[in-house]
Amino acid sequence: MARKCRRICKVEDSKSKKIVVQSKDGIKTKTKEKIRDDLGSGRIINTENTNKGNANNEILDIKALERSVLKSIIGQDLQVRQIITAIYRAIYFKSMKCNVLVIGNSGTGKTETIKQIARVLNIPYTIEDATKYTQEGYYGADVDEMIYNLLENAKFDVKKAEKGIIIIDEIDKKVGHEEHDVSGIEVLKSLLKIIEGTTMKIQLPTKTWDDDKMIDFDTKNIIIIFLGAFSGLEKIRDKRLNTNPLGFTADNAESKEKLKSRFLKQDLVKYGMPEEFVGRIDTIVEMNKLTKEDLSLILRKSRLSIFRRYQRELRKMGIVLSYDGKLFERIAEESISLDTGARELSNTVNYIFEKIMYDIFANPQKYKQCILDLDIVHDNTKYKLS
Numbered sequence: 001m002a003r004k005c006r007r008i009c010k011v012e013d014s015k016s017k018k019i020v021v022q023s024k025d026g027i028k029t030k031t032k033e034k035i036r037d038d039l040g041s042g043r044i045i046n047t048e049n050t051n052k053g054n055a056n057n058e059i060l061d062i063k064a065l066e067r068s069v070l071k072s073i074i075g076q077d078l079q080v081r082q083i084i085t086a087i088y089r090a091i092y093f094k095s096m097k098c099n100v101l102v103i104g105n106s107g108t109g110k111t112e113t114i115k116q117i118a119r120v121l122n123i124p125y126t127i128e129d130a131t132k133y134t135q136e137g138y139y140g141a142d143v144d145e146m147i148y149n150l151l152e153n154a155k156f157d158v159k160k161a162e163k164g165i166i167i168i169d170e171i172d173k174k175v176g177h178e179e180h181d182v183s184g185i186e187v188l189k190s191l192l193k194i195i196e197g198t199t200m201k202i203q204l205p206t207k208t209w210d211d212d213k214m215i216d217f218d219t220k221n222i223i224i225i226f227l228g229a230f231s232g233l234e235k236i237r238d239k240r241l242n243t244n245p246l247g248f249t250a251d252n253a254e255s256k257e258k259l260k261s262r263f264l265k266q267d268l269v270k271y272g273m274p275e276e277f278v279g280r281i282d283t284i285v286e287m288n289k290l291t292k293e294d295l296s297l298i299l300r301k302s303r304l305s306i307f308r309r310y311q312r313e314l315r316k317m318g319i320v321l322s323y324d325g326k327l328f329e330r331i332a333e334e335s336i337s338l339d340t341g342a343r344e345l346s347n348t349v350n351y352i353f354e355k356i357m358y359d360i361f362a363n364p365q366k367y368k369q370c371i372l373d374l375d376i377v378h379d380n381t382k383y384k385l386s
């Protein structure tokens, strides 16, 4: 098993926390912290537990993964923890399936969170758009296509792909409590095949057309994550809470609050999801709506911040960017009005840098400093290059 990891680690000195790391480049000694910083290029191993002998004879450090993901994803701490716990459950407990449903508005980090986790854990994934699939297609080549995409992303390493992640986006578009999309429901039902775990015959690409290469692909350990906005689901939850037959008194106000904080499977059934489908979902995650403060923090701190990316690129060109710290709040304020979460941040920031970048590209190596005025959010001529 260890052979499959890019690194093989063992404790050298427990006091200094130095670890022997074997990689393609030979054997090196690194500190545990350094290894954590390298996350993304390999798997982290909790060295204190290496002798406990779990199935893989290695234990991934869940806290290191969480820390790494939270460097990118802002305002979803609880949600990130929920998702990684579900994924770890699937990794550790082979007998347990991992089917997660992530509900949240546009631009709250649904897709990005899974991408970050997969990147750090080095797990192959594919993002499939549920709306692309038709009832007929589902019984034909389309399920195969989904698995094929995963295999392709795993560079056709079958064993690796069998433990990969399939992200099925816009799943809510396949159901609708108002219009009741019957064919959509059939699509969901046909997805049960992968969810339940089955062996599929998949054709691998070959050098010659006539050379068939079919493989058996086991979907038993695949992690399936459904994403969707589910607009209107909140109303169903609110209705349930107000008409709960047990009723709520002042004494159990606290439990009402707890209940309110999560969706129940019955809400999804009311929304129009087939019961047998909902029954197979193990974890429901509700993303937070991002606040103005979250957006500002994304710009300031997140590894994904588009503002920081501009800053980095300018620095590489020898230009220092100067601005008032309040600029982040202004950008956040401007971006939040559209209700597309963090998605709008990149539009606002690109607008801010549009004229600046033209000036810089037109006069290479001329400038050393760029000062941004706070009003640049509304008028992108408000800057000074010198």
Ligand SMILES: Nc1ncnc2c1ncn2[C@@H]1O[C@H](COP(=O)(O)OP(=O)(O)OP(=O)(O)O)[C@@H](O)[C@H]1O
Residues within 6 Å of the ligand: 072, 073, 074, 075, 076, 104, 105, 106, 107, 108, 109, 110, 111, 112, 113, 229, 290, 298, 302, 304, 341, 342, 343
């Ligand atoms: N919580 C967050 N923290 C940091 N950046 C975020 C967050 N949410 C979104 N972003 C930024 O916005 C981009 C879009 O986010 P993402 O693709 O995860 O949205 P989504 O929730 O899947 O929305 P949609 O339903 O529109 O696909 C990300 O690439 C990232 O740069």
Ligand SMILES: [Mg+2]
Residues within 6 Å of the ligand: 110, 111, 112, 169, 227
């Ligand atoms: Mg998305």
